[in-house]
Amino acid sequence: MTFHVRAFALSxxxxxxxxxxxxxxxxxxxASQGGLSAHELAAELGYFDGAGITLENVGYAQGGPASLVxxxxxxxxxxxxxxxxxxxxxxxxxxxxxxxxxNGINDEAQSIFxxxxxxxxxxxxxxxxxxxxxxxxxxxxxxxxxxxxxQKGLPEDSANLxxxxxxxxxxxxxxxxxxxxxxxxxxxxxxxxxxKTGGLRAVFDDTDVLGEIAGGFIVLRRDWIEAHPAxxxxxxxxxxxxxxxxxxxxxxxxxxxARVLADRGENADVAQYFAGYGVREGGLPVERDIQFxxxxxxxxxxxxxxxxxxxxxxxxxxDGPVAN
Numbered sequence: 206m207t208f209h210v211r212a213f214a215l216s217x218x219x220x221x222x223x224x225x226x227x228x229x230x231x232x233x234x235x236a237s238q239g240g241l242s243a244h245e246l247a248a249e250l251g252y253f254d255g256a257g258i259t260l261e262n263v264g265y266a267q268g269g270p271a272s273l274v275x276x277x278x279x280x281x282x283x284x285x286x287x288x289x290x291x292x293x294x295x296x297x298x299x300x301x302x303x304x305x306x307x308n309g310i311n312d313e314a315q316s317i318f319x320x321x322x323x324x325x326x327x328x329x330x331x332x333x334x335x336x337x338x339x340x341x342x343x344x345x346x347x348x349x350x351x352x353x354x355x356q357k358g359l360p361e362d363s364a365n366l367x368x369x370x371x372x373x374x375x376x377x378x379x380x381x382x383x384x385x386x387x388x389x390x391x392x393x394x395x396x397x398x399x400x401k402t403g404g405l406r407a408v409f410d411d412t413d414v415l416g417e418i419a420g421g422f423i424v425l426r427r428d429w430i431e432a433h434p435a436x437x438x439x440x441x442x443x444x445x446x447x448x449x450x451x452x453x454x455x456x457x458x459x460x461x462x463a464r465v466l467a468d469r470g471e472n473a474d475v476a477q478y479f480a481g482y483g484v485r486e487g488g489l490p491v492e493r494d495i496q497f498x499x500x501x502x503x504x505x506x507x508x509x510x511x512x513x514x515x516x517x518x519x520x521x522x523x524d525g526p527v528a529n
Contacts, residue, residue, distance in 0.1 A: 229257045230436045232282040235266035239371055239394045239475055241462045243444040249461050252443035258436055268341025284424040287345030288498045291422050296508040300427040304441050304520045306419035306484045308391050314483030316390045316411040322404050329353045329409055335384040338369035338377050345420055346387045349411045375399040390420045397478020419494035438522045445488030
């Protein structure tokens, strides 16, 4: 099924019968189940009106790495993935640019690793040999587990990760199919619904491991940015503005969230549990958002030292470097 998101309005030049300076562009993307991305919120708020941009939802992504594969293959114009997954994709040869943080982690919006109340698991040390449900492999939750174990001096691969879609995280935990369910920072809607039922206990969260940092990025192809510089700039600025809107207007954002989910045929009730995007004011990244994961991947041997440089990966547009 293909969903169309309102993201275009006639500009003043069209109203007066004058040809626009550039052709309209359609940005195809894959949505996240139970989620509302900043660019989707921006479209709903009319932030792309007059910018020559139309968003087109062409389905759902089964995790960030899958959206990057679609981006590399040209079936979408933007991807969304955890920072480590983005860096691995760039290191593999894809000329991607990290446009803006899709989400961030802080004490309000974070990924939390839950167990049942009666579980003996009470610390990171206890997850060795245990089974953890995550939404996908090779992305944020995978690397958080590895980094948590590393910080405790334990083998980074000593927990067993299995892939479980977000809507089933609570079910597999309560049924005993896994020891731990990891609810990502982008899945706070599922977290809220699970906690409402009760009987769950948090063991640790990604802020404990990483501190406040961007959790992932919206990613564009560099050749697309070069072909559509004005639209790319309008897209990034409108989306960053939507991140600020969500922080300042949480209740209105939840209302929009619920409406979008209902339009998709999803459970709109979970929108009430949306905890925000966790992105710093202004919606801009800082170099640590990228550099932290470059250092981790270099340490793990995933990328050669010096192969990736943070400032070369971050989108700067026409306004200079990213925030410091």
